[in-house]
Each structure stands twice: as C-alpha cells, then as structure tokens.
Amino acid sequence: MIPNVLTIAGTDPTGGAGIQADLKAFSANGAYGMSVVTAVVAQNTRGVGSIVAMEPEFVAEQIAAVFEDVRVDAVKIGMVANADIADAIRQSLDTYAQCPVVLDPVMVAKSGDHLMQQDDVEAIRERLVPRATLITPNLPEASVLLDRDVEMSSLEEMHASLEELRALGSQWVLLKGGHLGGEESIDILTGHETVELTAPRVDTINDHGTGCTLSAAIAALLPRHGYIDAVRQAKKYLTAALRHADELDVGAGHGPVHHFHALWNNAPLQLQGAQR
Structure with missing residues (x-):
C-alpha cells in the first residue's frame, strides 16, 4: 500500500525548501504527498524577504479537511510561524493523528534569516516537541531548543546533549551534525537505542532545503520501516540528492538539492528540439 504523508509547513516559491521540497521528497521516496500551509514565504536561494502567517483557525481547518477524508500514515511538521499556529497544530494532532509525527524545528533559514519570533520558540518546545515521535534539529536549532547561547562544536558535545534533548518529550531525536564541518557529516539518532549515522560531506553550495528534505524523506519512509532504518535510508537519499545538486541551475545563491x-538520471529530459 502506498503511504499517504502530510506536511504542515511554510512555502518556498523557488521550490527548494518548505512544502515544495517536502512534496518532492515524499514522491521520490514512494509516498503520496499532501500539504497544509502555515505561512506563505517570499524567499529564494539568496534569502528570506517576508512571511505572511496563516490564521490559526485556517491551519486547523486545512488539517481537518485532510484527516476527515484521507488515511494519513505519517505527518511532517516544518515551519510553524508562531505560537498560535503551534497550538492549532497540537490540538489538531491530538484530535486526529494516530501516526508517526516528524518535527523539523525550523527556526533559521539556510541564509541565517530567522523565520519566527524568539518569543514563539517556547510554544514549539512545550507544545509540539512532546507531541512528536521524532525531532530533527540541527546544531543551531538544538541550541535554541535547549535555551543555550553557545552552539555545540564537537561530536562529544552532541552526545552530551542527547539526554537533555530527549527530556523535552519526543520519543526519538535526530541531532544533525552538519554544522561541525569536516570530511564527514555525522548525525546521532537516539531513542530506544543510540546510533551514529555517517556520510561523506558533499562539496556543493547547493544545499538549500536539506533539513526539510531529510525530515520529509524520513516521514515518507516511516510507514514501511523502523526508525533507525528510515533515518538511515533518508540520510542516504539526501546525500545522493546533494551529490547531484550541481546538475541543477536554480538561483544565484544556495540552490536546491536534486530531489x-x-x-531524472534514468530518464534524461530532451530539452533541445523537443516536440510540443
């Protein structure tokens, strides 16, 4: 059976992050994608211009429209935008969702632009993290969740933070170490057991939407795999998408990964001389 997977997130008109990236990652990993918009974002590969958040009641209505008609096998939550929307999502999940929930705590864009007010972070921490079965913070996001001023800078510090991150309430934590640098990208998954997941670091500036893509791929794979296997396969998928990212020509900044x-490599497009 093909799984139905729902993303609850903001938009990216250039298609590299947010809902657009989630839907691509769902499809690439064999799932049927559905979406609920929390915010419309004017952004591109060079940065974020402005954000228009949806009314919380409208976010709840979108979620209800999906769950009241379609079997939902997993949920991925990305950009939440503000505390009221976080509350609306939590209430909706409590009403409807009996499936894995993957939370990517999106707070800062690849460009460094903040995507939500600092005062709203507490709602993510207290309302959505405990409702998630898996959270996927990178190192800056983990520091925000743990209310720390200094970002982790070593694998040892990552391991030392796992217990505190788990104490926030999710069943599993995937702490992503991409910001450490080095020849390898090392993430740590902890839940019923703890494993390190390592992949060669890909030398490309086209890494827009990596967090969205990874968490969406995990959500697409969870209905058919255990947590460790789903995360391992999703990381392998993202690494390949990064490796092929330079085949695309999208934007003048941090371009998207190749979802x-x-x-496409198995069925190359014939752009020149194509018949209409």
Missing part, C-alpha cells in the same frame, strides 16, 4: 536525481 529527483534517481528518476
């Missing part, structure tokens, strides 16, 4: 690298 459909496997499909």
Whole structure:
C-alpha cells in the first residue's frame, strides 16, 4: 500500500525548501504527498524577504479537511510561524493523528534569516516537541531548543546533549551534525537505542532545503520501516540528492538539492528540439 504523508509547513516559491521540497521528497521516496500551509514565504536561494502567517483557525481547518477524508500514515511538521499556529497544530494532532509525527524545528533559514519570533520558540518546545515521535534539529536549532547561547562544536558535545534533548518529550531525536564541518557529516539518532549515522560531506553550495528534505524523506519512509532504518535510508537519499545538486541551475545563491536525481538520471529530459 502506498503511504499517504502530510506536511504542515511554510512555502518556498523557488521550490527548494518548505512544502515544495517536502512534496518532492515524499514522491521520490514512494509516498503520496499532501500539504497544509502555515505561512506563505517570499524567499529564494539568496534569502528570506517576508512571511505572511496563516490564521490559526485556517491551519486547523486545512488539517481537518485532510484527516476527515484521507488515511494519513505519517505527518511532517516544518515551519510553524508562531505560537498560535503551534497550538492549532497540537490540538489538531491530538484530535486526529494516530501516526508517526516528524518535527523539523525550523527556526533559521539556510541564509541565517530567522523565520519566527524568539518569543514563539517556547510554544514549539512545550507544545509540539512532546507531541512528536521524532525531532530533527540541527546544531543551531538544538541550541535554541535547549535555551543555550553557545552552539555545540564537537561530536562529544552532541552526545552530551542527547539526554537533555530527549527530556523535552519526543520519543526519538535526530541531532544533525552538519554544522561541525569536516570530511564527514555525522548525525546521532537516539531513542530506544543510540546510533551514529555517517556520510561523506558533499562539496556543493547547493544545499538549500536539506533539513526539510531529510525530515520529509524520513516521514515518507516511516510507514514501511523502523526508525533507525528510515533515518538511515533518508540520510542516504539526501546525500545522493546533494551529490547531484550541481546538475541543477536554480538561483544565484544556495540552490536546491536534486530531489529527483534517481528518476531524472534514468530518464534524461530532451530539452533541445523537443516536440510540443
């Protein structure tokens, strides 16, 4: 059975992050994608211009429209925008969701732009993290969740933070170490057990939407795999998408990863001389 997976997130008109990236990652990993918009974001590969948040009641109505008609096998939550929307999502999940919930605590864009007010972070920490079955913070996001001023700078510090992150309430934590640098990208998954997941670091500036893509791929894979296997496969998928990212020509800044690298490489597009 093909899983139905829902993303609750903000938009990216250039298609590299947010809901657009989530839907691509769902499809590339064999899931049918559905979406609920929390915010419309004017952004591109160079940065974020402005954000228009949806009314919380409208976010709840979108979620209800999906769950009242469609079997939902997993949920991915990305950009929440503000505390009222976080509350609306939590109430909706409590009413409807009996499936894995993957929370990517999106607070800062790749460009460094803040995507939500600092005062709203507490709502993510207290309302959504305990409701999630898996959270996927990178090192800056983990520091925000733990209310720390100094970002982790070593694998040892990452391991030392796992217990405190788990104490926030999710069943599993995927702490992503991409910001450490080095020849390898090392993430740590902890839940019923703890494992390190390592992949070669890909030398490309086209890494827009990596966090969205990874968490969405995990959500797409969870209905058919255990947590460790789903995360391992999703990381392998993202690494390949990064490796093929330079095949795309999208934007003048941090371009997107190549979500459909496997499909398009097997069936190359004939752009020149194509028949209409």
